[in-house]
Amino acid sequence: MKKAQFSNPWLPYALLAPQMLIIAIFFLWPAAEAIRSSFYLEDPFFGNATFVGLQNYTDAFRASDYQRTAWFTALFVTLVSLLSLAIGLMLAVSADRVLRGQSSYKTLLMWVYAIAPPVAGLIGVMLFDQHIGPLVDFFALFGWEMRLGVNYWDTGIAIIIVSTWKQIPYNFIFFLSGLQSIPNSVKEAARIDCRSERRRFWTITFPLLAPTSFFLLILNITYAMFETFGTIDQMVKDQPGNSPVTLVYKVYRDGFRGNDLGGSAAQSVVLMVLVLILTIVQFRLIERRVHYN
Amino acid sequence: MTTLRIKNAVKRYPNGALAVEGVSVDVEDGELCVFVGPSGCGKSTLLRMVAGLEDVTEGEVELAGRVVNDLEPADRNIAMVFQNYALYPHMSVRKNLAYGLKNRGTPKAEIEAKVQEAAELLQIADYLDRRPGQLSGGQRQRVAMGRAIVRDPAIFLFDEPLSNLDAKLRNQMRLEIKKLQRRLGVAAIYVTHDQVEAMTLADKIVVLNAGKIEQIGTPAEVYGNPATTFVASFIGAPPMNLIPAEAENGAIRLGDQTLNLGLDHRGPVTFGLRPERAHIGASGEGLRMETGVVEELGAIRLVHGRVGPHEITVTQNADQPIPGAEAVLRVEASDIHLFDAETGRRV
Numbered sequence: 306m307k308k309a310q311f312s313n314p315w316l317p318y319a320l321l322a323p324q325m326l327i328i329a330i331f332f333l334w335p336a337a338e339a340i341r342s343s344f345y346l347e348d349p350f351f352g353n354a355t356f357v358g359l360q361n362y363t364d365a366f367r368a369s370d371y372q373r374t375a376w377f378t379a380l381f382v383t384l385v386s387l388l389s390l391a392i393g394l395m396l397a398v399s400a401d402r403v404l405r406g407q408s409s410y411k412t413l414l415m416w417v418y419a420i421a422p423p424v425a426g427l428i429g430v431m432l433f434d435q436h437i438g439p440l441v442d443f444f445a446l447f448g449w450e451m452r453l454g455v456n457y458w459d460t461g462i463a464i465i466i467v468s469t470w471k472q473i474p475y476n477f478i479f480f481l482s483g484l485q486s487i488p489n490s491v492k493e494a495a496r497i498d499c500r501s502e503r504r505r506f507w508t509i510t511f512p513l514l515a516p517t518s519f520f521l522l523i524l525n526i527t528y529a530m531f532e533t534f535g536t537i538d539q540m541v542k543d544q545p546g547n548s549p550v551t552l553v554y555k556v557y558r559d560g561f562r563g564n565d566l567g568g569s570a571a572q573s574v575v576l577m578v579l580v581l582i583l584t585i586v587q588f589r590l591i592e593r594r595v596h597y598n
Numbered sequence: 599m600t601t602l603r604i605k606n607a608v609k610r611y612p613n614g615a616l617a618v619e620g621v622s623v624d625v626e627d628g629e630l631c632v633f634v635g636p637s638g639c640g641k642s643t644l645l646r647m648v649a650g651l652e653d654v655t656e657g658e659v660e661l662a663g664r665v666v667n668d669l670e671p672a673d674r675n676i677a678m679v680f681q682n683y684a685l686y687p688h689m690s691v692r693k694n695l696a697y698g699l700k701n702r703g704t705p706k707a708e709i710e711a712k713v714q715e716a717a718e719l720l721q722i723a724d725y726l727d728r729r730p731g732q733l734s735g736g737q738r739q740r741v742a743m744g745r746a747i748v749r750d751p752a753i754f755l756f757d758e759p760l761s762n763l764d765a766k767l768r769n770q771m772r773l774e775i776k777k778l779q780r781r782l783g784v785a786a787i788y789v790t791h792d793q794v795e796a797m798t799l800a801d802k803i804v805v806l807n808a809g810k811i812e813q814i815g816t817p818a819e820v821y822g823n824p825a826t827t828f829v830a831s832f833i834g835a836p837p838m839n840l841i842p843a844e845a846e847n848g849a850i851r852l853g854d855q856t857l858n859l860g861l862d863h864r865g866p867v868t869f870g871l872r873p874e875r876a877h878i879g880a881s882g883e884g885l886r887m888e889t890g891v892v893e894e895l896g897a898i899r900l901v902h903g904r905v906g907p908h909e910i911t912v913t914q915n916a917d918q919p920i921p922g923a924e925a926v927l928r929v930e931a932s933d934i935h936l937f938d939a940e941t942g943r944r945v
């Protein structure tokens with residue numbers, strides 16, 4: 306990066322100040338507030354707070370509800386990340402093969418990415434609607450009667466499908482650019498060395514995509530953990546009580562619907578630590594993103 | 599016997615570009631055949647058609663007596679060395695060499711032996727466990743050659759393999775490639791746009807221009823008897839002087855000067871003279887030349903000037919006296935090339 310020289314030593318700080326202010330107001334302050342309130346038992350109606358130490362944490366962890374949500378979140382994150390990575394990769398590989406009409410193919414897929422999570426959730430509600438949902442009809446063909454919002458696992462599967470679908474274009478674009486950055490001559494050398502296309506994929510293409518894949522994996526985990534909130538909110542809105550939700554959604558539900566501010570704060574602190582770990586891993590990866598050559 | 603036979607090969611790219619227009623070439627056993635021509639003339643395309651990396655639009659490619667038009671590159675028994683090496687960046691040198699053999703189901707011990715042998719031949723045995731990214735350009739080039747050698751192909755295909763190297767290394771590797779090819783006795787096609795490389799390496803030169811063959815011949819033939827003005831100006835450095843002239847009554851008229859050659863051709867021609875075949879002197883019989891800039895190259899010098907209104911360049915040994923403003927070129931009749939002014943073909 307280029308070093309710029311400022312004649313006035315205060316100017317750089319002045320230029321940074323608005324950004325710093327935004328970070329402080331919208332990030333640091335709420336975070337500090339969350340950490341503080343996680344140690345208090347707050348009365349939501351009168352604003353009295355009693356210091357209770359780690360009790361909010363122990364209560365939260367002990368609750369069977371929390372454990373169940375944690376398990377579902379783990380399953381959800383794993384499935385959404387892996388499925389959307391795998392499908393994104395598959396689509397990218399076939400797009401990479403197409404020479405003509407590749408850009409329209411790309412644009413079509415990218416549209417999905419432009420859909421906001423709550424809208425994706427609404428579309429999901431429609432697709433899985435008891436009466437008019439085409440996917441419900443489709444699964445019914447196999448004798449599976451899906452009941453969104455009623456059956457825990459039916460709802461879970463629907464959320465997983467919609468969240469995966471939403472993330473596929475993102476992975477697709479990264480994988481496609483990864484595929485296209487593999488030099489043509491390397492692919493051709495491989496064609497001379499190996500007849501089987503499948504084998505070429507697993508021995509040459511896939512290893513060369515590994516840096517992209519690691520990077521995407523982290524991004525996908527972050528997505529599944531945090532950014533699916535809007536989608537889930539739309540899909541379980543009516544029955545949040547007996548529907549599967551992620552830890553992030555539970556923070557919101559306990560805090561704003563259940564009025565357990567302390568417990569909710571404690572849970573969000575746990576999530577903050579998780580985000581911190583993910584961010585560190587992500588930065589490390591970007592720094593060390595394996596560049597062959 | 600003939601290793602490779604290209605018969606009337608045509609290549610039309612999907613966008614309609616006609617890159618190769620009916621080319622026929624034979625490459626004999628053990629022969630090093632060089633495709634040379636300016637950028638965009640279709641030499642890589644032709645090579646890639648042999649490799650199977652491009653479809654053959656029309657015509658046939660016959661390798662070791664078998665038409666291979668429809669065979670996958672992996673089934674053709676060829677080995678290719680690419681300009682940018684095209685090594686697998688995630689594999690060690692050893693794995694790069696072994697990859698093709700492994701996919702063909704060669705027994706492990708045999709792979710090991712072949713890799714070791716090729717590595718020693720190319721002096722890369724010390725780097726076998728490194729990744730390509732940890733090698734210099736010259737070393738990568740050797741690895742690329744090694745990957746070709748271990749396959750025991752029927753023919754080697756080189757696409758400008760030396761153009762990413764510096765001048766000194768390029769000369770050294772050029773010689774090594776030639777030695778290696780001789781030693782292995784395997785036929786090879788070598789694509790280059792550098793006529794020096796073509797002349798020094800080739801048993802047979804194929805000069806291509808705009809998708810067509812201009813001439814096929816040994817380096818001596820192509821240099822000594824260029825079939826067209828294109829070949830005449832492409833092969834040899836500095837290039838042959840080409841001057842419009844008129845042939846009549848057994849003589850050649852160049853502006854207001856006449857050279858008696860005893861030819862029975864008449865009409866407009868292009869007069870060709872290699873710079874190194876003219877003897878420049880202060881006086882005597884010959885073409886009068888006004889001299890201009892002189893370039894010293896060490897052993898020789900280039901004298902630029904004019905014959906009538908036309909530019910001409912001749913070379914002179916550096917130990918000769920520098921000619922004055924007016925000089926005379928003594929030319930042997932046998933050193934003069936005449937080409938049809940219209941078609942550019944030799945007459």
Ligand SMILES: Nc1ncnc2c1ncn2[C@@H]1O[C@H](COP(=O)(O)OP(=O)(O)OP(=O)(O)O)[C@@H](O)[C@H]1O
Nearest residue numbers: 611613615617636637638639640641642643644791
């Ligand atoms: N994939 C392609 N699609 C369309 N036209 C192509 C394609 N590849 C090459 N061409 C065209 O075919 C012609 C021959 O190309 P080719 O690569 O064979 O040239 P070349 O002789 O190897 O040149 P260079 O010395 O620059 O490598 C060029 O006019 C080029 O524009």
Ligand SMILES: [Mg+2]
Nearest residue numbers: 641642643757
């Ligand atoms: Mg080329």
